Amino acid sequence: MANNRQIETLGVSYLTTFINRHSLLQTYFDSNDKTPVWDGEIHVLKTSSEKRSEIFGKVPVQIKATRQQKNKLKSFSLDISDLELYSKNGGVVLFVVWLSEDGDLRNIYYKSLPPLSIKKLIKKSNLKNKTTSNKKLSVQIHELDEQKLYPMLVDFITNSRKQYSFINVDGISVEDISDDSNLKFYYYGQEKGEIFNYQEENDLFIYYKDPLTGIEVPLENTIKVVETYEETDLIITIGNTIFQNVKRHRFPDGSVQLHFGEGFKMSFDVKKKQFTFNYTRPNMLSKAIKCTQALQELGKFGYCKLNGNTIELDEQSILDITSRDLETEIEELIQISNFMENMGIQKEVDLTYFDKQSLRNLNILNLGLILKKKVALNYNESKLLHLRIANIHIITLYDFETDNIGTMIDIFTETPWCRRGEDSSYISIFEVLEPNDWLKIDNCDFDSVIASYQILVDNQLKYEGANNTILKIVVAADKAEDVSRSELLLNWAQFLSDWNLKYSKNYEMAIINDLQIKSRVRKLNSKEMEILSNILVNSNDNYELCFGSSVLLKSKPQADLFWNKLDNDTKESYKDFPIYTLYMKLS
Incomplete structure (x- = not known):
């Protein structure tokens, strides 16, 4: 009967032969088992070259040989002290060589153990065995084949390198x-589909890229991939509608779906040997119109074409389509689209938010x-209305006439005259809008805003300028969570400010x-800083001007x-002004 040393030697020999069959792997194992914890390493190459530069990395290994009399091996016990040592040194790949009583090779098993996998195993073991002090830990192992070997070792090296520096710090x-x-x-x-099998035997780690350092920090959580997709060059045609953005989705059960038009899913039923279609209307209006019209054609013709090849629908799929009142649905969608086009609104309508009030x-x-x-509205006076259609916000004027009857006025095409009161100065109607109105409004034609102020100048009317409106728009820009919206609002504010600098009655404040608009977009230049300094010097008796100048000069003591x-x-x-926001940021 072979002793333990002979068994280990046989195991190392079988494993060496198995691994060295791969042209990109080189084994450097200790056959006499003199090393206390590690049994050598595997060099993983990029190409079959002897150059050092072609070595992708080295994998430390622990090799165990066993003659356990079982039908199949599922786990193997390791000393926790060994695992802790592996973890601190970048992890290890465990190989278990299963031999027969006669010393013949039955199978080879493996377990990839990068640092965080070991940490997770030990943590799980500690939670299970709070009352006992186990010195060993059972590690789940998996059958090894040639296809798994190289990818597994590459992934081990990648994860080991990324986790090594973080093993002794608190996990994120x-x-x-x-x-x-x-x-x-x-x-x-x-x-493409290998990842589903891979994740059943190996941990998939996620890494967080620190925005300040650019370093990828490993998270303690592992993940399971439930779906993957890839771009394709497939073209699907339904009637006269062509879909080119076809994506292939794969699932753990081996099934595959083609997704296109953001509304269609097509899969093949192997048992029934037929294609099945599933349709969910896209949320975005333009895509909903295109896809719903295509769905109507699909029900009419009963087939589509995949790269020119005809794919016929089954009777049930056709019945599911034709039983829907698609004509009415399309008419309703087009009504929304036509209204937005007539209003000059380019923002995409999100039908997720289209409710009864929107209708x-x-x-x-x-x-x-x-x-x-x-x-007919339930108002007995004229007023500005802020109405929402899905995610689109529209501001318009309701001009009351009599008995809750009135007319709607588009303030951007029929800009009305406004006064603060009798014998008072004239104002633009847009002075009435508050920051939240500017933040949400989608039917704004800003040329009309400028024109509403210019008309006051052209008619030589008494007016004060556009400072108040500018401030409200900048406040809205500061509130905007969406960067593009903030940029749009600052552009509007700048357009109005350009006009205001020509016609304002309070030039220094203008x-x-x-x-302060420009300071939100870029750093002020030396000429602009000089202008602010002059305002500060020449306006000692106007504390508001001095305060504003000091803030923009970033002089906190003066501010x-x-x-x-x-x-x-x-x-x-x-405290409601945008200059105060900048003031609070001074250090």
Whole structure:
């Protein structure tokens, strides 16, 4: 009967032969088992070359040989002290060589154990065995074949390198990072669907890219991939509609779906030997129209074409399509689209938010603004209305006439005259809009906003300028969570500020407002800083101008000085101004 040393030697020999059959792998194993923990290493090559530069990495291994009399091996016990040592040194790949009583090879098993896999195993073991002090830990092992070997070793090296520096620090979980964080995971495989089998035997780790350092930090959480997709060059034609953005989705059960048009899913039923279709209307209006029209054609013709090859629908799929009132559905979608086009609204309508109130608002606005008919609303005075259609926000004027009847006025095409009161100065109607209105409005034609101020100048009317409106738009820009919306609002504010610099009655304040817009977009230049310094020097008796100039000059001591000179009422009002936002950021 062979002793333990002979068994280990046989195991190393069988494993060496198995691994060295791969042209990109080289074994450096100790056959006499003198090493206390590690049994050598595997060199993983990029190409079959002897050059050092072609070595992708080295994998430390632990080799165990066993003659256990079982039908199949599922796990193998390792000393926890050994695992802790492996973890601190980059991990290990365990190989278990299963021999017969006669010393013949029965099978080879493996387990990839990068640092965080070991950490997870030990943590799980500690939770299970709180009352006992086990010195060994059972590790699940898996059958090894030639196809698994190289990808598994490459992935081990990748994860080991990325986890090595973080093994002794407190772990970070998915819950600790923001939802918009950049996350990655690494997997080296040959076939598209291999990852589903791979993850049943190996941990998939995710890495968080620190935005400040650019370093990829491993998270303690592991993941399971439930679906993958890939771009294809397939073309699907339904009637006259062509879909080129076809994506192939794969699932753990081996099934495959083709997704196209953001509404269609096509799969093949192997048992029935037929294609099945599933349709969900896209949320975006333009795509919903295109896909619903295509669905109508699909029901009419009963087939589509995949790269020119005809694919016929089964009877049930055709019945499911033709039983829907698609004609009415398309008419309703086109009505929304036509209204948005007539209003000059380019923002895409998200039908997720289209509810009963949206439908009511659509009908009212279409009746009053497009068809130019009188509308009956429950108001007994004229007022600005802020109406929502799905995710589109529209501001319009309701001009009350009598008995809750009035007309709708598009303030961007029929800009009305406004006064603060009798014998008072004229104002643009857009002075009435508050920051939240500017933040949400989607039917804005900003040329009309400029024109509403210019008309005051052209008619030599008494007016004060556009400073208040500019401030409200900048406040809205500061509130905007969407970067593109913030940029749009600042562009609007800048357009109005350009006009304001020509016609404002309070030129110094107009300059400060102009420069606080620019400061949100870029760093102020030396000439602009000089202008602010001159305002500061020449306006000692105007604490508001001095405060604004000091903030934009980023001089906190001076800003504090003039802030403290303002009266309490002015201070309170300034807390709603955008210059105060900049003031609070000074250090």
